[in-house]
Structure formats: C-alpha cells, structure tokens
Amino acid sequence: MRRRGRAGERPLRLLRLVARHGGLPGVFRFPVRGHGPLPVVRRRGEPEVAAAAVGACPRCAAELHRIRVGAAHVDECAACGGLWIDTASFERICAEREEQEAVLGAARAPARAPDPAAAGRHYIPCPVCGKLMHRTNFAGCSGVIIDRCKADGTWFDHQELQKVIRFIREGGMKKARAREKERLAEESARLRRERLELESRRSSAYREGFVEADARRSGDLELDDVIDVVRRLFR
Numbered sequence: 328m329r330r331r332g333r334a335g336e337r338p339l340r341l342l343r344l345v346a347r348h349g350g351l352p353g354v355f356r357f358p359v360r361g362h363g364p365l366p367v368v369r370r371r372g373e374p375e376v377a378a379a380a381v382g383a384c385p386r387c388a389a390e391l392h393r394i395r396v397g398a399a400h401v402d403e404c405a406a407c408g409g410l411w412i413d414t415a416s417f418e419r420i421c422a423e424r425e426e427q428e429a430v431l432g433a434a435r436a437p438a439r440a441p442d443p444a445a446a447g448r449h450y451i452p453c454p455v456c457g458k459l460m461h462r463t464n465f466a467g468c469s470g471v472i473i474d475r476c477k478a479d480g481t482w483f484d485h486q487e488l489q490k491v492i493r494f495i496r497e498g499g500m501k502k503a504r505a506r507e508k509e510r511l512a513e514e515s516a517r518l519r520r521e522r523l524e525l526e527s528r529r530s531s532a533y534r535e536g537f538v539e540a541d542a543r544r545s546g547d548l549e550l551d552d553v554i555d556v557v558r559r560l561f562r
Contacts (some may be wrong), residue, residue, distance in 0.1 A: 384409055385451040385474075385482060396466040397429030402454065408437030408485030411454050417481050420492070421484040421500075427492045435483055439540075466503035 380390035381402055389406035399416035403409075412420070450459045453476035460474040460482060460498040471490045476481040483491070494500075 332366070358465055359506045362521075382454050385411075385454050387483065391454065394433075396433045397426040399426060399429075404436045404437075405435075408435070411480060412483065412488070413480040420488075421495060427456075427496065430488060430492055434489055451482065453479050454482070465491050466494070466499060468503050468506055469499055 330532060356381065381393045382391045383389070384391055384404035384407060386409050387407045389402065389404050389409060391402040391404055394401050394403050397420075399412065399420060402411040420430060427541050450462065451474055456476065456479055458476065460476045462472055463475055465473050467469045469491065471487055471494065473487060473491070474484075476482075
C-alpha cells in the first residue's frame, strides 16, 4: 500500500514543480510513467533558441542563433542584438498584429551595449549570399535605416525591428502610401509638362523648317524664270 501511495504522488510532485517554475524560462522534461515528456514551459512571448549556430553576424562577426518568434524564424546575434529575417517572415510580421506582439514581447538586451555610431557606419554583407546590402529608409519616411538584400532578407540592428513595428502601428504605412501617391502624381504631372514642351518645340521647329523650304523652292523658281528669259533673248 505504501508503494502505491508513493507512485501516485510522483505525478503530483512534478505538476507542482512545473507550476512553481512556469513563469521562468527554460525546459522541463520529466518522464512520467505512461506519458511522454512534459511540454516545454516558457514565459509568454519568450523566443525559442536553437542549440547550434547558423552563421556569423554581419555586424560584429559573432554567432547567429536561430530563434522562433511567433510563427517566424529569426536569426539573432546575442552579442550586438541584431536580427536577420527572411523576406517572407518580415512581410508576415508587417501584416499580422499577433506577429508584431510576439516580436515586441521577445525583445531582449544584447550581451554588450550597442554602439549607435558603429551601427550603419558601413555597408554590411548579406548573411546568406555574401553580397553587400543596400541601406534604405523603411517605407521611405520612417527614419529607420535598414540593411536589405533584395533576394534574401533584411538585417535589423538592435531595436530597429521594434521601431519599424511601432511605425506601422502608429499608421506610418498609410502615411507612406499617401506620400507615395503624391510623389507619383507630381512625377506624372512633371512628365506631362515635359511632353507638352517637347511637342511644342517639335511643332515650332517643323513650322520654321516648312517656311524655309517654301522660300528655297520659290527662290529656285524665280532663278529658273530669269535663266529662261536670257536664253530667249540670245536666240
């Protein structure tokens, strides 16, 4: 009877242990007879860190580790706090509020304080293809300068992704689209003015050339008439 009582208490002790540490990061895997391992217990929003490195940080050359943030897989540099995100994952983060919540909740401080002057001082290579990435102002008006490889993804220095998300949530994309419409309208008006000016110049040049041709033709006719009169006089 005593053995049976101890066996029955074991799952209860395990559940108490998990409940006690449920708010802390980490993995608890205690085998329970008749059941598989207990599920991974993490603080809400905390990223899942892979064991192996997946490459080198393009900013500081430290190791990048793949983590899961929401439904996206992100390569993180724990040293400088930079993030590498493939194009599809970044588009999903921009479009879905739940993914944005996951990113904001998973923000962590880097191992060393980042140097704001060093970030963005140089062009950096893409972690995937190795080509130098283009530096661009996200949405054209956000003020967040990101490093982008058109083929593979985007690099964000520490806190840049969070700034992009705040810009989106504050209606920045709508403002950017409105500005782009204004820019396109102004560009279209400019091209229309240039086309009209070009057509006007061509029309003017054509008219001037036509008058000159008429004058030349009339002059030739008068000279021919004079020559014909002279020939008749000396016959």
